[in-house]
Amino acid sequence: MTFKTVLLGATAAAAFATGAMAQDDKTKVGFIYVGPVGDLGWSYQHDQGRQAIEAEYGDQVETVFVESVPEGPDAERVLTQMALQGAELIFATSFGFMESVMNTAQKFPEVKFEHATGYQRADNVSTYSARFYEGRAVQGLIAGEMTESNVIGYIGSYPIPEVIRGINAAYIQAKKVNPEVEFRVVWAYTWFDPAKEAEAAKALIDAGADVILQHTDSTAPQAAAQEAGDVITFGQASDMLDYAPKPRVSSIIDNWNQYYVDRVGAVIDGSWQSEDTWDGIDSGMVEIGEITDAVPEDVKQAALELKDKISAGEVHPFTGPINKQDGSAWLAEGETADDGTLLGMNFYVEGIKGDIPQ
Structure with a gap:
């Protein structure tokens, strides 16, 4: 045993x-x-x-x-x-x-x-x-299509590249399907604090957001959205199915199982060595949770198509033309972001309002 x-x-x-x-x-x-x-x-x-x-x-x-x-x-x-x-x-x-x-x-x-x-x-x-940003892009498409207020709220944990990438990826896709969309970001300065996360969600809902995305770890934003009524959310890291079919309409699932099994196996057989791994949808390390029937069928199919194209390498969430928030050129038409820039990302893309805390 x-x-x-x-x-x-x-x-x-x-x-x-x-x-x-x-x-x-x-x-x-x-x-x-x-x-x-x-x-x-x-x-x-x-x-x-x-x-x-x-x-x-x-x-x-x-x-x-x-x-x-x-x-x-x-x-x-x-x-x-x-x-x-x-x-x-x-x-x-x-x-x-x-x-x-x-x-x-x-x-x-x-x-x-x-x-x-x-x-x-x-x-x-x-x-x-x-590559969580790949899943955020799929969420952004659904969010942009489903918002009625055109205000999407995003609860950030800490202003580090991993979180900033997710905000940008979601915004880019939301903007593609809904040019009127606006993102509002609240920084909770925590990974897990249900009280702070609920407060952030409520503040965003009070500011007009009818879609809430999060890069924090509790289900408190889901509960706040459920209480508010016509607000949708997305599961973070796990499926958070207790809140399906609404407000939680889909999720990003972090699947570490195979990586952990493989790395322990490498220790057991003596082949372990220091390396860097950054996998995404294609490897199964990032999964898109079930898209519920609360999402219109055409939107669901568009989201699944985007997921499949990202997995196949046919679409990169950061493909130009994209400018930085200050209007300066970043990616030219058809150009994709390199991993080095993404790993150090410390700027918003054009269209996102507000400053990134330092």
Whole structure:
């Protein structure tokens, strides 16, 4: 039977001590999550990947995790404790863990680390992420077609390139199908805080938004939209099907399962090496959740067609002509954005109002 250790706050040391009693021949794999595994969003989806590892390898592995780890010094403490207790591979699943990962990796060169959405690597540190912006483009098409007020609200977590890319990708597609559309962005400065997320959603709805997109991890915006009535939403990171068929009309699903299974397999067979992975719809790392019957059939078909064309490489969400917010030229007709620019994106495209916080 697979051995699992759940680590919570002050009991972490005791839980790790228990984990150390597991059979020595098991490959120990650790995870740290920025939110609770029950968030039904980002951390929940990563934990589905952890469970996929257990299902694939059974008694060959032992997995441990710590949930709700703040992005700061406490993350380094948790990572260090995992390494000391024998974890051979550790997945750190939030952007803000980057400094802690690099510091800990330097102290434990024999331990392998994987950092989600980061960009710093070392011989024992890999990075991985998904091209979420591809899914945001599909959401933008649906949002632009379905809005009646022409105001689309977007709840941002932190103003980092990953989030800015998503806002831009959604806006570009929404604008293509509805030239009258307007985006309003509220920055929540959190990945998971239901109260703040609900407040942001309500503020956007009060400002006229009848579509809410989010890059935060709880279902609070879905609940706020449901309470408001004629407002639609999209699931973030997981399907959030409890709110289907409306307000949640579709979703972006982050599917980490195969990546996690493959990387643990590489540790087991000795082939693991530091690398960078950035996959999207084509690999299945980004999935589009069921588009419900609340979406008109022609809009649904257009969204699925866009998804298929992105998957096939026939459409890139960032294809010119596109200007930057200040009107300066960025992409010429038919030109597509390179990965380097996308990875460092720190600007809005033309048409989005407001400033990106610094």
